Amino acid sequence: MRATTDSADSAKTPTGKITIAHIAEEAGVSVPTVSKVVNGRADVARETRRRVEEIIRKYDYQRRSDQRTIKANLLDLVFHELESAWAIEIIRGVEQVARDNEMAVVLSEFQGRRTPGRGWVEDVLRRRPAAVISVFSDLSVEQQARLRSGGIPLVVVDPAGEPDPDVPSIGATNWSGGLTATRYLIGLGHQRIAVIGGPERTLCSRARVDGYRSAMETAGLSVDPALVRHGDFHVEAGYQQAAALLGRPDPPTAVFAGSDLQAMGVYQAAREAGLRVPEDLSVIGFDDLPVAQWIGPPLTTIRQPLEEMAAAGARLALSLAVGDEPAHTRIELATSLVVRGSTAAPRQAE
């Protein structure tokens, strides 16, 4: 290793700013070689790349944000999966901001892998988008560092509620949503209220379930652990958990589902149990996907403003791209209750 504290100090400009020339000098390579590394070019020896990247990280070098280097006016939007019905809402929010700024959106999907594979970051560095907006995906520390040294800002649109403190992110008020949903059911007169959360380790789900608990406890109702269930956010999990709940000797009179898709599974379990929604069972969802208003009965749900979250993320990304310092690195947009036909007062106990 050539790098020492001394050479590090001598590598800086009088203003203390690190330049690409200084990195080249310290790494013992040419300026074009450093430039190739920063731009994700493949034709650099592995060991050279490693050495240059190490020095880049050491000084936290960032390529100067420069509109002239944004070749194609692109915004990169990254999903780990396009399965979910709400992906289209996110895409529309980003598209809208891109259009307003005469940019185009590059869409990538990682087929369910949370972290993009090797090669992805090189592709991004080569096409030089103004920024990268990531949904639900976890970039590795190295991938984040390479984007940073390439001068490409990263913003996370984060419906999962698991923000990395180092990355600006946009979320929703999941805890408040859980509180609101449960308080609405309590207000209708329900006392045996079940909750079906998402995966137990997913923070957005924990926040919703914690909101449920707080609503129950502040209303003087005890939480029956048997009525707190978990599954993934899809229809089948809602069906399985609801079938188990409705098969109990003391079934709930209302179910707060962690997603609209789960709520559709609850409908299915209710139908099979011969229960009518909302007369025999109240159901409330979370997300407010378009489908929520189309199913029978139309679903009462907590609206998560996915399109607005995506648009806010894209706007934040573009302001970072022109060198602005963000006023906030974590923004949570408010959820809200949408009352439709799937909730009613419970039947009088016989």
Next chain:
Amino acid sequence: MRATTDSADSAKTPTGKITIAHIAEEAGVSVPTVSKVVNGRADVARETRRRVEEIIRKYDYQRRSDQRTIKANLLDLVFHELESAWAIEIIRGVEQVARDNEMAVVLSEFQGRRTPGRGWVEDVLRRRPAAVISVFSDLSVEQQARLRSGGIPLVVVDPAGEPDPDVPSIGATNWSGGLTATRYLIGLGHQRIAVIGGPERTLCSRARVDGYRSAMETAGLSVDPALVRHGDFHVEAGYQQAAALLGRPDPPTAVFAGSDLQAMGVYQAAREAGLRVPEDLSVIGFDDLPVAQWIGPPLTTIRQPLEEMAAAGARLALSLAVGDEPAHTRIELATSLVVRGSTAAPRQAE
């Protein structure tokens, strides 16, 4: 105009191939100027651009397809709107092919306008994708010509069934789908079968309704004009038309809806009329969106292979991009019947 038949002939190489130099000579401008026009650059005087484009069109000049000029390994995917629930299926099909070819997808939406605005084609020519895949959108003749002269192939994924004969396209067998759906209902014993089509001028809808007619007539059943309705493909139209049908003194015992979304509207109208699906009313949809299996009862429908259609379109586009001649310029992928819980034999007439 400098161009005459004579100069045109002299502008050709001995092999008869037009080069950019010949176009420059005929237009009386420099080669870089022609190159700017072909690449969609903005810094060319309006009148010069017009003259160069005219000569390009006259000879049907096509930029040589050249992998080295595909800067970013991009595929452009164009929607006129992302509203529809099936957009995500199309996106996934194109994403899959892009990934297999180490390319990225640029997504554009025109907010409901069928033809992209001015500026779009310049953006495409500047970013030089390998190809453009258009869904439901109508590019103008000029936009098509500029893509062609830029050497960027265009393929239409065309669920609407309105192919431009000059553009390679992928569709679905809409007529067969309508025939199959109606024959299935007839086979269950239904005779008063209504159809709700899409917009009357949309060819995919006409094909489905014609398939319905053929099924009825070949089974010896007369088509009651009062049972043939039209609307757009959304939930509300299905609801409106079904409400009108069910309010008749001689309501149908089965409805073939032109889309799954319309079918959801039919469910809603049936609920409001106090009719159970399928006991009192059989319903069959078209598309097989994911939601079809989640609603209650799960929807019998005609599956349109949207993801496969999009993937086939992307593969066709990429083969054109490397200079292959397509074996077929119009491919229709087969629809198929998916039987679920929304169809049953009609109740015995009292």
